[in-house]
Amino acid sequence: xARRNNLAGWVLVSxxxxxxxxxxxxxxxxxxxxxxxxxxxxTPPRWVGLWNYETMLTRDPLFWKALANVFYYAVLAVPLxxxxxxxxxxxxxxxxxxxxIYRTAFFLPSIVPVVAxxxxxxxxxxxxxxLVNMLLRVAGVDGPTWLASTAWSKPSLxxxxxxxxxxxxxxxLAGLKDIPVSLYEAAVVDGANLWQRVRYVTLPMLTPxxxxxxxxxLIGAFQYFTQAxxxxxxxxxxxTLFYALQLFFQAFxxxxxxxxxxMAWVLFVLVVGVTALLFRSQKRWVHYGR
Amino acid sequence: xxxxxxEVRSRAARxxxxxxxxxxxxxxxxxxxxxFLGYRAPRPQVYPGRxxxxxxxxxxxxxxxxxxxxxxxxxxxxxxxxxxxxxxxxGSLKTLISTAGGDPPDCMAQxxxxxxxxxxxxxxxxxDTLMPPEEWQDLRGRLYPAxxxxxxxxxxxxxxxxxMNIWAIYYRxxxxxxxxxxxxxxxxxxxxxxxxxxxLFKFDAAGHILRIGFIPRHLEWWAPAFGGSFWDPAxxxxxxxxxxxxxxxxWVTGRAAKYDFERVLQFEAGLTTQFEASWPFISGAYSxxxxxxxxxxxxxxxxxxxxxxxxxxxxxxxxxxxAGWSNGNFLVIPAGAKNKPGAWAFMRFWSGLDDPERxxxxxxxxGWLPITDQIARTAPYQQYCDKYPQFRTFLRTMASPNxxxxxxxxxxxxFQSRIGWAEESALRGxxxxxxxxxxxxxxxxxxxxxxxVGKAR
Numbered sequence: 001x002a003r004r005n006n007l008a009g010w011v012l013v014s015x016x017x018x019x020x021x022x023x024x025x026x027x028x029x030x031x032x033x034x035x036x037x038x039x040x041x042x043t044p045p046r047w048v049g050l051w052n053y054e055t056m057l058t059r060d061p062l063f064w065k066a067l068a069n070v071f072y073y074a075v076l077a078v079p080l081x082x083x084x085x086x087x088x089x090x091x092x093x094x095x096x097x098x099x100x101i102y103r104t105a106f107f108l109p110s111i112v113p114v115v116a117x118x119x120x121x122x123x124x125x126x127x128x129x130x131l132v133n134m135l136l137r138v139a140g141v142d143g144p145t146w147l148a149s150t151a152w153s154k155p156s157l158x159x160x161x162x163x164x165x166x167x168x169x170x171x172x173l174a175g176l177k178d179i180p181v182s183l184y185e186a187a188v189v190d191g192a193n194l195w196q197r198v199r200y201v202t203l204p205m206l207t208p209x210x211x212x213x214x215x216x217x218l219i220g221a222f223q224y225f226t227q228a229x230x231x232x233x234x235x236x237x238x239x240t241l242f243y244a245l246q247l248f249f250q251a252f253x254x255x256x257x258x259x260x261x262x263m264a265w266v267l268f269v270l271v272v273g274v275t276a277l278l279f280r281s282q283k284r285w286v287h288y289g290r
Numbered sequence: 291x292x293x294x295x296x297e298v299r300s301r302a303a304r305x306x307x308x309x310x311x312x313x314x315x316x317x318x319x320x321x322x323x324x325x326f327l328g329y330r331a332p333r334p335q336v337y338p339g340r341x342x343x344x345x346x347x348x349x350x351x352x353x354x355x356x357x358x359x360x361x362x363x364x365x366x367x368x369x370x371x372x373x374x375x376x377x378x379x380x381g382s383l384k385t386l387i388s389t390a391g392g393d394p395p396d397c398m399a400q401x402x403x404x405x406x407x408x409x410x411x412x413x414x415x416x417x418d419t420l421m422p423p424e425e426w427q428d429l430r431g432r433l434y435p436a437x438x439x440x441x442x443x444x445x446x447x448x449x450x451x452x453x454m455n456i457w458a459i460y461y462r463x464x465x466x467x468x469x470x471x472x473x474x475x476x477x478x479x480x481x482x483x484x485x486x487x488x489x490l491f492k493f494d495a496a497g498h499i500l501r502i503g504f505i506p507r508h509l510e511w512w513a514p515a516f517g518g519s520f521w522d523p524a525x526x527x528x529x530x531x532x533x534x535x536x537x538x539x540x541w542v543t544g545r546a547a548k549y550d551f552e553r554v555l556q557f558e559a560g561l562t563t564q565f566e567a568s569w570p571f572i573s574g575a576y577s578x579x580x581x582x583x584x585x586x587x588x589x590x591x592x593x594x595x596x597x598x599x600x601x602x603x604x605x606x607x608x609x610x611x612x613a614g615w616s617n618g619n620f621l622v623i624p625a626g627a628k629n630k631p632g633a634w635a636f637m638r639f640w641s642g643l644d645d646p647e648r649x650x651x652x653x654x655x656x657g658w659l660p661i662t663d664q665i666a667r668t669a670p671y672q673q674y675c676d677k678y679p680q681f682r683t684f685l686r687t688m689a690s691p692n693x694x695x696x697x698x699x700x701x702x703x704x705f706q707s708r709i710g711w712a713e714e715s716a717l718r719g720x721x722x723x724x725x726x727x728x729x730x731x732x733x734x735x736x737x738x739x740x741x742x743v744g745k746a747r
Contacts, residue, residue, distance in 0.1 A: 040411055041386045041387070041389070041390045042386070042389055042390065042408070042411040042412070042413040043411055043412070055740055059736055059740060060736075061733070062733075126559050126560065127555070127556045127559045127560070128556055128557065128559045128560025128561075129559075129560045145552060145555050145556055145559065148555050148559065149552075150718065150720075235714070236714055236718070237711060237714050237715060237718065237720065238711065252383060253703050253707075254701070254703055254704055254737075255386070255407060255411075
């Protein structure tokens, strides 16, 4: 009976196990092998040892440019996302009339498909007829060319990232609901004002959620692709050539799949490294209320 | 009371759940029905007894209809092969995958510059090996220089064009008259072009651009007129920093700087898209603009009343006349194709090597530039040019030996991206034209060396 149950169990989970093995584990391992090969799809992979990694680190200025771009984006967009996410969650935690409408309004942009959001922002940031520059003109400021400017293209994408903050806001909101009311009552009894309650109760109690969003946000930022692909194609002058975009170009525009695999592994190691550092740092600032 | 209400609510909830389920089931049923009844499989063979030639192309809508007509004509012309056309969007990537999987099409149309990259990887069939040497010699002699150049790589011929693209200047006679220029005498030198452009620019009181006289873009389109080139065929090497290329980029940059490149970008950002009927030249945003021959048919279709003319790129002092840059659509046979003779028979038929009149008919259906002078001189093609006189500028340029194509290096896509980068760096004043070209040269050379050294490992 137990054996039959086991068998039934294996049969039921087999689609997932086979799917993971074929579509995740195999490509994962194959990409590791390919990262040591020269591979262009047409001809069989040829082993070149560490050549791809050597080329990347010593002979490809665009690799460093793409890495710098993605760090720039991650360093600005992730904290900004946290600040706006937490701020919005705090505002939307208030017991006011129609709060669910506000929550829905702020959440909606995060479920709009990325390509649609990108096209929308291309219009908003249009230097001539875009809403942003029209508003700036009303204020007497001649706005920049945004996505067409090497100085403003990355900041434009960072600002745009705040538009999709609704998803993390919802998680912060759930985190806020999880904070025991007794802590606020105790703080009030101790004479804490609103700011002190936020600073010494809310934020520390919210740190596990902030930590989660920080880790997920950083992983997402390192893989930033679609918006840049749709809106700028990496330009102007490679100013929005993000790591994943450069990886894609190397693989499918220049047919260097071995090199692209090596880039993917460097990204993987980077993401694992940064995540490990964050996990090590959490002892100092994440409070689990234990 | 509460219990009763709960009962009512749960009954309503159950009904709602069933309603949702019903919608899903109905949607699934419609989907399955569509799969069985409505789904149109790729066209089956009309002549089941014949050898099938699978033909992938990238054309859609009206263009796909032209392709279908050409295939039908081929199929009706003989009784051995049947070409089965299929529109494949994102063709080059899918061809890569199908080639890697060992099942590529027999013939495919391309417009991305893939010949050197794919030929270097032995993924294409040299077409000169599919015909007798004398036929190849004959064909080689007949093709326009640019058509021959675009198909060649390391001494073999891999791609036969079905239609080339040439760029020339479109201009508005009414704008010329408005500023006192004679539209019957289009500038013959670059200096005259600059002077005309300066007159044609229009600004508002605050200095914002209202109309662009002319702003040159795309260095590779202009360098040939200066006598420049990006490729030395004798030494088989890239020549980014050819002094004439630098001179051309200095002129392109100088013209943009005169009107403030940022201001030009701002003006252009507010214009309609470049697609067909919304091309800003129609609305008068440009007095002169460099564009391809396909606009002639588009203008006839979307703006038949528009008064416009075309002219070749005027050269600078000591430069070359009827110079420019060309790319195009071409047919290739993947190395793993199952029916290469059938594919080549189809290509011969389409390009009219045995009957230029027939090819001329096809070329006029597509509004394509011909690949040989024989086709250009046929009655159907001349009638087409009489119908669209503006087309003759492109035809004259097409035959010119001063038209260049992208250098035949296996990193063409990278080359293109770096040329664009160099031009933009210079336009934005981040590097001088010479520095920008030097850096692009270094990077492209490194990419080439990486490819070769990696291969040698």
